[in-house]
Amino acid sequence: MTELLIKNGRIVDPANNIDMVGDVLVREGVIRELGKVNGDGREVIDASNLLVVPGLIDMHVHLREPGDEEEETIASGSAAAVAGGFTSVACMPNTEPTIDNEATVDFVYRQADRAGGANVFAVGAITKGRQGKELAEMGQMVRGGAVAFSDDGEGVQSASVMLHALKYAGMFDKVIMQHCQDNALAGGCMNSGYLATVLGLPGISPLAEELMLYRDVQLAKQASARLHIQHITTAGSVEIIRQAKRQGSKVTAEVAPHHLLLTEEGCRSYDPNYKMNPPLRTQKDIEALRQGVADGTIDCLASDHAPHLRSEKELEFLHAPFGIISLDCALGLYVKALIETQTIDWPRLIEMMTINPAGILRIDRGTLSVGARADITIIDPHHSWRVCVDEFKSKSRNCPYDGWELGARAVCTIVNGVVQLQLISHKCGS
Amino acid sequence: MLQKAIEKIDPGVAKIEAGPQETETKHSKRKSEPKFTWCRKHLLGLQDLSREELLHILDTAVGFEEISRRSIKKAPALRGKVMVNLFFEDSTRTRNSFTLAASRLSADVLEFTAKASSVSKGETLRDTARNLEAMGIDIVVIRHSSGGAPHLLSQCIDACVVNAGDGFHEHPTQGLLDIFTIRQLRGDLKGLKVAIVGDITHSRVARSNIWGLHTLGAEVFLVGPATLMPSGVNQLPVSVCHDFDEIIGQMDVLNMLRIQFERIGSPVLPSVREYSRLFGLTVDRMKRAKKDVIVMHPGPINRGLEIDSEVADGPNSTILKQVSNGLAVRMAVLFLVNHAAADKTKRSEATVEMI
Secondary structure, eight states: OOEEEEEEEEEEEGGGTEEEEEEEEEETTEEEEEESOOOTTSEEEEOTTSEEEEOEEEEEEOOOTTTOTTTOOHHHHHHHHHHTTEEEEEEOSOSSSOSOSHHHHHHHHHHHHHHTSSEEEEEEOSBGGGOSSSBOOHHHHHHHTOOEEEOTTSOOOOHHHHHHHHHHHHTTTOEEEEOOOOGGGOOSSEEOSHHHHHHTOOEEOHHHHHHHHHHHHHHHHHHTOOEEEOSOOOHHHHHHHHHHHHTTOOEEEEEOHHHHHOOGGGGGGTOGGGOOSSOOOOHHHHHHHHHHHHTTSOOEEOOOBOOOOHHHHTSOTTTSOSOOOOTTTHHHHHIIIIITTTSSOHHHHHHHHTHHHHHHHTOSOSOOOTTSBOOEEEEETTOOEEOOGGGOSSSOOOOTTTTOEESOEEEEEEETTEEEEEOSOEEEOO | OHHHHHHHHOHHHHHHHHHHHHHHHHHOSOTTSOOOOOOOSOBOOSTTOOHHHHHHHHHHHHHHHGGGGSSSOOOOTTTTOEEEEEESSOOSHHHHHHHHHHHHTTOEEEEEEOOOSOOTTSOOHHHHHHHHHHTTOSEEEEEESSTTHHHHHHHHOSSEEEEEEETTTBOHHHHHHHHHHHHHHHSOOTTOEEEEESOOTTOHHHHHHHHHHHHTTOEEEEESOGGGSOTTGGGSSSEEESOHHHHHTTOSEEEEOOOOGGGBTSTTBOOHHHHHHHHOBOHHHHTTSOTTOEEEOOSOOOBTTTBOHHHHTSTTBOHHHHHHHHHHHHHHHHHHHHHHHHHHHHHHHHHHHHO
C-alpha cells in the first residue's frame, strides 16, 4: 500500500475555501486525510514554507500530435507540463489530421496513457477539419472523452454555424471555446496601429477580437449555452465580458501569460518569438487584463503553449508561424504578472489554475477534497531561478522568456498519487 | 598602412575616396565642426538616421554623380568586392540601378533571384545568407516581401546589408534619391512642403520619405483615400489630407506613388476613374499647383491613373532625373557601408595586434 504524506505545507484549496498550514495524506492515488496527520512510518515530503495546492490545470495547450511530432508530442508536452507544475492539460485539436472524430480523440488518450506524464484531456474541433462549415461529430467525441470543443487557431466565422454549435454542445453539457477573431479584420501578423505601420507589418485590429466576442456573447445568450473565450487580449474584450457577466451570461474567459507580460514593443526587433495569434497588444491592454483578473472578469490562466520548429521560427516575421511555448515556466510568469504586481493573492491565483478550469471543462480535478484524485502541486513561492529554454522538457524552443529571472516555481508535481517531479527533499518516515 | 599601400599601387582609389569629401567641404557650411565619420555597415532604413548621417550620404552622392558624366564611367572604389542582389520580389529598376552602381565602382555583382520564403520548411533566409557568406560576399542588397527581412539578415551574417525594399517597411535608397533630387533643385529642405500622394498603407517609399524628409526639416503631407492610410498615421510626423485640391497650391513637391492594380476593385478602391479624379495628378489639377512645383514618381508610372502623361513628361517632372540620381545615391551607399565595414575590420585587427 503506497502512502505519501506531505507535511507542514500551506495548503491552499480554493474549491473548499481552505488556506491553512497542515498535512496531506495520499494513499492509492487518492487524498485520504487533510489537516494534522501522524508521520510515523510513512514516506514524507517536508513542505514547510511551501504551498500545497491542487494539481495545476492548463486548459489551453498545443501538443501537436498527431501530425507535427517533430515540434511536440503528447509525451514531451505532458512532461513539460509536469516540469511546470501542471498535472492536467487540455490539448487543442488543430493537429494533422484534426481532432474532429472519436478515433482521434481516443488516440490522444492512448498516447497520454503511454506517456504517463500529466493527465491529458482532449478538446475536439467544433467543425469538421476546423473549416467552420459543418459541425463535427461532437456526440461521438464526447463518448471518446472530449471535454470541450474549439476550432482554436481559427474563430468560427459564420454566426449561424456558431449558434448551432453552441446549442449542439449544450446537449452534452460541453463548453464551446472560441478563438475570437474576425478574419475580415485580421490577416496581419502583429497588433495593428502606429507600431505596425512604422515596422511595415500588416496588423490585426483589436476589433477583430472584440466584434466576434460581442457576437458570440449574444449567440450564447440566444442558445442558453455556456461559452468560453480563449486567450483574450484587449481592454475592450475585458469590458465586453465584464458587462456580459453582469447581465448573467454564462461566459467565461482565459488569459495567457504573454498577454499579461509582453507588449507589441517586442515586435520591434522583428523576432518571431514575439509573433503570436492573437497578437501582443499594448501596456494599456495589459493593465486592463490584470484588472479583469483582479475583479473576476477573467476566470482562468492558460498558457496557449504552441511549439514550433526552430527553423520555422527563424523565418522572416511575416512568414514565421504564430505562437510561443511556456508550459515549463508558466507558473513563474503568472506570479510575476499577478502576484509580484500585487494584482491578486495566492488563493485567487490557484483558483484560476485549478477549480475554475476544472469547472469549465467539467473534469473531476482541481481540488484537495478528501476522496479526490491525488493531483497535487507543491510550489516554492520564493524560489528564484533563471529560465533556460535548453532545459525545457518541451521539444521546441520558441520562447521569448529565455534568460528571464522568475521568483516562484513548482518543486513537486504529483499526478494520481505518483510523484513525477521532485526538486525538494523527500524521505522515508522515521 | 594598408591604405598607403593601395595608394601606391593605384592612385585612382585615393582620388575617388577623396572625391566626395572635397565636395563636402565645398558645400558644407559647418567647416569648423569636427569631421563626421560614417560608421554604419548596414543601411536598413532612414528612420534611425540622424540629420548628419543623411546629409553625409547625400553629400557623398554629389561626389559620385560626376562619375556618370565621365567618358569612362568607372571608379575602383569597390574593386575586389562582391555585391549580391538578393531579390525575393520582382524588381527591374532598383535591381538594375544597384547592379550599375556596383559595377561603376568596380565591384563584382552576383544576381540571386529567389522565391519568397513562404515554404516554411524549405531553405530559410538564414540558410541562404550563410551560403552567400560562404562564397565570400561583401555586400548584400536585399529586397523582400516581409518587413524586417533585412534586419534578420544583418543579424546572421557579417557582410554589409543594404535594404532595397522590405514589405511595407522601408525603401531607404528610394527615399534618399527622392530627397537628393529635391535638394539638388532647392538646396535646403527646411520648411519645404512635400506631399506624398497615394497608397500610404502599402508604401515603403512613403515611409522612407517621411522619415528622411522629417529629419531634414521638410513638412510632409500625406494625401490619399482614407482606406489607404495606415492605422496610427496621426502619430507619424505628418499632416494627413483627403482633399488634394485643398493643399496642392501650397506644395513645393508632389511625390506621386504608384497605385498597385490589385487594389483597384478591392474594398479599398472603387475604380481607376474615381481614383484618378480624386487623387490623380491631372493636367487640370496641375494648374492649381505652384509654377515651379517639383513632380516626382518612384516609377514605374501608370499613365492616366496616378499621373497624366502630359504631367509626367512635362517641365516640372523630375522622374528621369530621379533615376539618374538613384545611381549616384546607391553608389554612395555601397561605398559608405563597405568603408564602415572595412574600418570595423581594421579596428578589430588592431585590437588583436594589441593583445
